[in-house]
Amino acid sequence: MPVALVGALMAIAAALVVAIYLLRRTPQTQVVSNIQFWLRAAESARPKWLASFRIPLLALLLSLIVGLLITALAGDPRFGDGARGTTIIVLSAGRTMGARAEGGERRIDRAVVEVRRWVERSTIEGDVAVIRAGMRPSVLVPVTERAGDLELALRDLTVDDGPADLESALAVADELLSEHLGAANASMGRILLVTDTTFEPATRAPTVILPVGTPIDSLGITSFAARRVPTAVGEYAARIEVVNFSSREASLRVSVGDGEVPILDERIVLGPHERRALEAGGFSARRAELHASLEAISIAGSMDGLSADDQAYAVVDALERTRILLVTDGDVYLEAALSSHPGLEVEVLNRAGLASETPASLAHYAALVLDQVGLPEGMAHPSVLAFAPPESADLGGLPLRFRREVRNPRITAMLGSHPALEGVRFDGAHFTRARPMIETPGDQVLLRAGDRALAIARSSPSSRLVAFSFDTEDTDLVRGEAFPLLVHHALRWVADHGEPTPLARRVGSALGSESGLTITDPHGEIIAATMVPTVTESGIWDLGGRRIAFDATEHARALGAGATGGTFAAASLVPPLGMILAALLLFVMLFEWALLHRGRLE
């Protein structure tokens, strides 16, 4: 029932009462000889002490209470202005919310102002909860009726370096409404999404998008990576890509430093929407922690709205030499792939020579790379990388069994999450033949051609094995740039019996280890937990002494503005309680007034 209809009904009721009163105001006239006798009679007929005081006193008290309540209701500056029911406010805290407008106000600041206003409104006649929609949604304020609860939560509100996961946050909001109102009444609540991005909500409860922010010019680092130079021991190369997201020309200075040592400091001018890549090199046998930044940005007639994408981080691992024994009869691809890695110390042995080795002599090598050969009987090694191992080869207690050879197998699936395949894609790779392996329980199939396993990774507490079922001569994969990377990652996995740690990760991924290593954030503060489910801040983190760069450059993009969307459905058919109460009190007052003047309560 709309509020207007209720108001009309109440007005009709009030008019009815007044009409009754007015009709009663014109009673029949009776001429009497002397009204003094009647007045005396009325005085003497008045109820005795208790009764005579009770009714007027009750009427007086009732009038006072009604008056006070109406005054209290009308005196509330928020009277009738509240949003009723339960409101879940989802506050976007993605990286773009840190963008500043020309006045210097951040989008998150404007959003917080809006949230405060809505919380004030929502707590008048209902309750409210606030969800922070960062890279990982979190409940800032649980469902409450007190606006003051919000202040503490908003005091140190920060934005993440990655995009806001609005979908998950809205799902949490939906779930929160379901739990608070019950699944059947979840649609009685509402969700208010405060964001700077265009988004199509798909929630059960009605959702309104409150946009904040306006389009802002911006420059950002869209890519920053560093790696060691294979051909020069100790050297590393860094590549940085900068994009001008504005439609105006911009000048800036690009700086890349290895700690205190600058390796790039170049001033460039970018045209509208121009993208430019810069490269730099450095030298360090030890671990290098690189920091790229855009400085002295100048956009004609405008400014750089977002500073979060002006920073980027990368780590180059320390140069550590690892002894590898390559057993082959002259596979140049393997030799080249292994020699391209500056940290590897490779010794080559032909297949026949393997028989003269002893377990003690093999133990000097961190890993074995076996090309079409297995280990002699009685010998074993904990870390083996094998290419096209012979049938029934004994790879140190890890026997392999094969299926029949297949021709021209096509890769249909790969286990991309496995460290051995990190950064490697097999989309364009062709294979002429391969002997698929029969997987055993516990094996991880790295490459699969239909139901055939072309590469497996096997791990036991004392040993690790990666076996590829194809020879290097039977694929063009070895001629690609990714092959040395594949060999390197596979070697690193088999040689590292501990948990492998990548040098760089994207913000939003988890950080932690099963062994409970200490985690330190980019500011040097030790994280109490042994696992950070979602790293939301880019920078160089520390995991048990291992430095890991968390990169957010891929999220750099032009700063648009959010758009209004959605509509609030009527939360309830009943008008606001305050209005009902005020109308009821007014009606009671009118009724009492009419009764008093009719003589009922005199």
Next chain:
Amino acid sequence: MKILDTQARRLLDRLALMVRPGATSTRQGGHRSPFLASGVEFADHRPYVPGDDFRRIDWRAFAKSGNLVMRQFEEERDARIYVLLDLSGSMGRGATNKGDPTKLDIAKRVAASFAYVGMKQFDRAVVVPFGDGVVGDTRPLRNSADLPEVDRFLEGCIAGGTTSLPDAVREMCGRFPKRGLCVVVSDLMTPKGFPEGIRTLGAFGHELRVVHVHCPEDRTPTFEGELELTDAETGDKVRLRINKKLLEAYGKEIKKHIDACRDATRRAGGRFVDVPLDLTFDKLIRRAFAGDEGKSSKMAGKGAA
């Protein structure tokens, strides 16, 4: 239309007014007076003192006793009949239907009756209508031939305004200082003043008779509900929800007031007569002249008061 028609006069002709000796006047009349002088009714003997009129010496008693004694006779004097007629607004009430007599109509007949009976026995009757004060008066009328003048005077009397019997009594006593029979014809529908006025009349030495003309509306009203009551005298209005309880309280107030007036009348040596509006003229006159109701029933048969 005459206030007293032939039938009424015929009835009144059979009635006489008795005035106590103390209230008689100075002229010779038909009422016994407290004075012993030249009369026809022997009263007593007294010793002769020089200067007495020889004609009143009782020679027969002298012959028997040898002492000169004087014969004394009761002196009969006339009386003044003051008829105070209430002309307050409330006197215009009482007619339930158009054409029915009001309290004032009945009061006028009572007043005219007293005046007629007084004039008939050669007393000096004066009709004094009053409201807040004396509104006017007739000249002292001594003859029944003056009845038309009384009719004309009373026909000119109209009810209206408020009542103050004490003020009217003081004004009347100033204008007519002689004592007499004072007949107050009123509905007594003013809560204050009537007992005081009655006491004042008694104090001036008047023989007092209060004729209370009342209608059912005054004594036992029947209207109920929420009404706007209008005062017939002042025009004041008050809204009351009249219920059974209020009617009972009103009845008690009226009875209390009437009892106070009745008590004041008796204390002043007068008579208080209730005259309901619905009485026939015969009964009305008998009751008014006889005194209170109990006596009226006994006196009615004798035809005199």
